[in-house]
Amino acid sequence: MTYKHLTTRELTLIANFWHQGTKAYQAAKLLKRSQETIYRVYRFLDSGKTIAQYLKAYQRNKQRCGRKQAQLAKDEISYINEQVKAGWTPDTIIGRAERTISCSMRTLYRMFARGQYNFAVQQLPMKGKRHPNGYVERRGKAGHLGRSIYQRYHDFPHYQHEFGHFEADTVQGKAHRGAVMTLVERQSKVMIVLNVHRKTDEAVNYHLDKWLSKMPRHFVKSITFDNGKEFAGWREIANKHDLHTYFVGGWSAQSTRPE
Numbered sequence: 001m002t003y004k005h006l007t008t009r010e011l012t013l014i015a016n017f018w019h020q021g022t023k024a025y026q027a028a029k030l031l032k033r034s035q036e037t038i039y040r041v042y043r044f045l046d047s048g049k050t051i052a053q054y055l056k057a058y059q060r061n062k063q064r065c066g067r068k069q070a071q072l073a074k075d076e077i078s079y080i081n082e083q084v085k086a087g088w089t090p091d092t093i094i095g096r097a098e099r100t101i102s103c104s105m106r107t108l109y110r111m112f113a114r115g116q117y118n119f120a121v122q123q124l125p126m127k128g129k130r131h132p133n134g135y136v137e138r139r140g141k142a143g144h145l146g147r148s149i150y151q152r153y154h155d156f157p158h159y160q161h162e163f164g165h166f167e168a169d170t171v172q173g174k175a176h177r178g179a180v181m182t183l184v185e186r187q188s189k190v191m192i193v194l195n196v197h198r199k200t201d202e203a204v205n206y207h208l209d210k211w212l213s214k215m216p217r218h219f220v221k222s223i224t225f226d227n228g229k230e231f232a233g234w235r236e237i238a239n240k241h242d243l244h245t246y247f248v249g250g251w252s253a254q255s256t257r258p259e
Contacts, residue, residue: 014027072111152224165222165224205233209240222246
């Protein structure tokens with residue numbers, strides 16, 4: 001059972017009950033506390049001390065409650081400092097298990113965060129800069145561009161078994177040199193690769209339009225994109241070639257890869 005510490009308000013009320021001559025068991029009922037808790041305060045006051053003195057001693061003892069912080073030996077501290085200087089992170093130090101460390105990886109990170117043993121997050125490769133919980137990567141995204149993939153099943157009831165529905169993606173070259181666009185036909189799994197050279201909406205539109213112009217009209221019934229900025233010119237393509245376009249939202253678990 002978890003013990004709930006006495007608050008300053010409760011201690012003030014207990015002191016008032018004591019001064020009024022209220023029995024400890026009655027005070028316990030009124031405060032919904034254990035009788036022993038009330039008796040302990042009453043005995044302290046009976047000894048001639050004040051409630052202020054009890055509160056000071058109570059707070060001092062309270063600091064000793066709970067789990068004690070993990071402690072590291074001097075040789076462990078020296079080892080950790082050496083590895084951090086070599087570019088290691090707490091994950092690596094604990095994960096490599098070259099030697100025993102008297103704490104977990106999470107505890108070691110917390111030691112760096114609170115500056116224990118003169119550790120500092122600025123010493124770490126990422127300098128303590130981590131994404132908070134719930135972070136969503138938005139770089140290169142243009143928000144919700146067009147119709148959701150859920151509309152796709154309304155427009156094409158036989159989408160799962162019908163030929164002509166493509167899913168598009170782009171791949172950036174190493175060091176941002178070059179880019180290709182992939183179009184995968186969902187039913188046959190055939191992949192078309194277009195060398196768009198640059199990951200921009202102008203380059204994507206130009207090469208996609210060039211490829212679609214070679215296809216029979218309505219050969220491509222729909223294309224599903226993600227919300228990358230390179231697909232921002234979708235409306236021009238959709239109108240010119242009379243095809244449906246859909247977008248996978250950042251909130252959707254589905255990707256543009258074929259199922």
